[in-house]
Amino acid sequence: MPSEPLFWQRFNICGRDFVDAGKASITIKGILREIGIHPSLIRRASIASYEAEMNVVLYASQGTMELRVTPKDIRVTVEDEGPGIPDIALAMQEGYSTASDEIREMGFGAGMGLSNIKKNADAFSIHSVVGKGTILEITFRL
């Protein structure tokens, strides 16, 4: 049985909304700080959330990000309606990117996002269907 969450919140993310891009992750960082999570874990969770949120903004039409904190772990689930990822192994490689020039002008699209999420997480899973969307589950152990 999964642990009962101490805290739960869902955020909506709009694709191509560069004005608000990243706000949900900054809110998550504030929540984790208020809960009293260790600063180094807050940093890892914030970076992974931000990378995942930016992927939705940059590539999908819309999505949600859900934060769930239990006595055992912090879980961030990001689900989008977007183009999906045809080759996940390739997308996980550092430096591989399908970003447009517009995305690069925003300072993103270096092909580091998914691998950086995995690097910061204790557990990471990715499921994607081409033409439908992608689901990321990112877990940090407490």
Add this chain to the structure above:
Amino acid sequence: MKLEAVRRILNCQVITGDDKLDAEVGVGCGADLMSDVLAFIKPNALLLTGLTNVQAVRTAEIAEVRAIVYVRGKLPDKDAIDLAKEKGIVLLCTSLPMYESCGRLHQHGLPGGSELEGGLRDAKRAPLLATL
């Protein structure tokens, strides 16, 4: 290195955070791609960038960057300045280009991320940093 030393070495204009120049940064990172910053930067860093939109400041807040130096005389937009004020992130601007800015700070003892990992800072740079 104190931010006041950074200001002096790069002849910076202070955009916001005048009252925080006593704060210390322990490492420097120069990048225009925020993806690279998120992947490689260390906590309590100084970020040098030419990216002037609000994403540079959001990235700084997420990655615990203490201050940003905008190089090549670039100035951040209003949203970026407002967010930096809210989050207590110091914004500086220098007319120097990226290469010279990083070079001058490194020459004065501010290490890069790989030097922190290798432990070179304490051995070689601590005495120099202490004089600033």
